[in-house]
Amino acid sequence: MSADLEHIRQVMREADCLHTEAEVEAAIARVGAQITEVLADSNPVVFCVMNGGLIFAGKLLTHLQFPLESSYLHATRYRNQTSGGDLFWKAKPEVSFIDRDVLIIDDILDEGHTLSAIIDFCKHAGARAVHTAVLIDKDHDRKASADLKADFCGLSCVDRYVFGYGMDYKGYWRNAAGIYAVKGL
Structure with missing residues (x-):
């Protein structure tokens, strides 16, 4: 285990x-x-996409100066790897959002397969409107669809493997x- 942990420490030292x-x-x-x-004025339900969205969502919620309900969902393609696979639901939303605005908070918009699947899930399950907020939008041409963009974006970054503020390197x-x-x- 110490060799793996040393690698993890080295990644940070060299990042x-x-x-x-x-x-x-x-x-x-x-x-x-x-x-x-x-x-x-929309009385939204705000969903944090776990685990990556946790830190961004926690900090962002304190800046939202209006009543809202918050919950989480957990869908991933990475499962502690450095490249994505099939979408895997660990926890679907438990708060009803039928006929309500939904805000999905996630850490990063990379290729967008996970976020796109979550948006579709919310729309098909009865959300009035689905809005998205990401901390990072990765700058490249590999998005799941050409028109997939976050409604609210904190920062953009180059096309590299990034970590911090909720995003991980091998967990x-x-x-x-x-x-x-x-x-x-």
Whole structure:
């Protein structure tokens, strides 16, 4: 185990900081203000996509200055790997959102397969409207569809394997205070 843990530590030592903690916190506050402007009167249900969305959602919720219900869902394609596979539901939403606006909060919009599947799930299950907020939008041309964009986005980043603020490297470093890119990935 110590060899694996040493590798995890080495990844952080060698990582490139793409966005500092201060930059990320400012982006979260800006996204919170934008969401408040759009959704303040809609009585939304806010879903955090676990595990990646946990830190972003927790910090973002404190900037949403209106009544809302919050819950979570857990769908993943990564399962502690560095590349995505099939969508796997660990926990579907438990709060009713029929005829209500839904806000999905996730860590990153990469290729968008997971987020797209969650949006479709909410629409087919009766949501009036589905809005999305992501901390990071990865800049590349491999999105699940050309028109898939987050309604609210904190920051963009280069097409590298990133971690921090909820995003992980092999299950680790979700707790990193900043957005980092793995050396060589």
